[in-house]
Amino acid sequence: MNVLEKILEEIKEATFQEDAPIYMGDMEVDGYVRASRIEEIIRSHMDDGSKSDWIPCSERLPEKPVFGEDSYIVQTNNIITPFSAFWDGEEWTDVSDDKVKGVIAWQPLPKRYKGK
Structure with a gap:
């Protein structure tokens, strides 16, 4: 609960x-x-889907990373399930280093689980 x-x-x-x-x-x-x-x-204030941490790419893109690339959760217009992608300040890529096309929204990764 x-x-x-x-x-x-x-x-x-x-x-x-x-x-x-x-x-x-x-x-x-x-x-x-x-x-x-x-x-x-x-x-x-509960997560019922009406509020979201998603940031539309039409509003803004992530800042250019200081070194290399940063990982985010992204949603594309052609894949139903959100997934992790990398932003290098110019383009999105996946874990295979292939370009990710059609990213419509993004959000930072959640904080790492630390256990009890």
């Missing part, structure tokens, strides 16, 4: 307590925010 889903569950449970600071009704009362509004706020 996503961390934000856990937070939502805790908020919902808290609203049923007698001294709950959150009003469960349909409107704000005496400055209390209704639980459904809190849920809307949290869900707006």
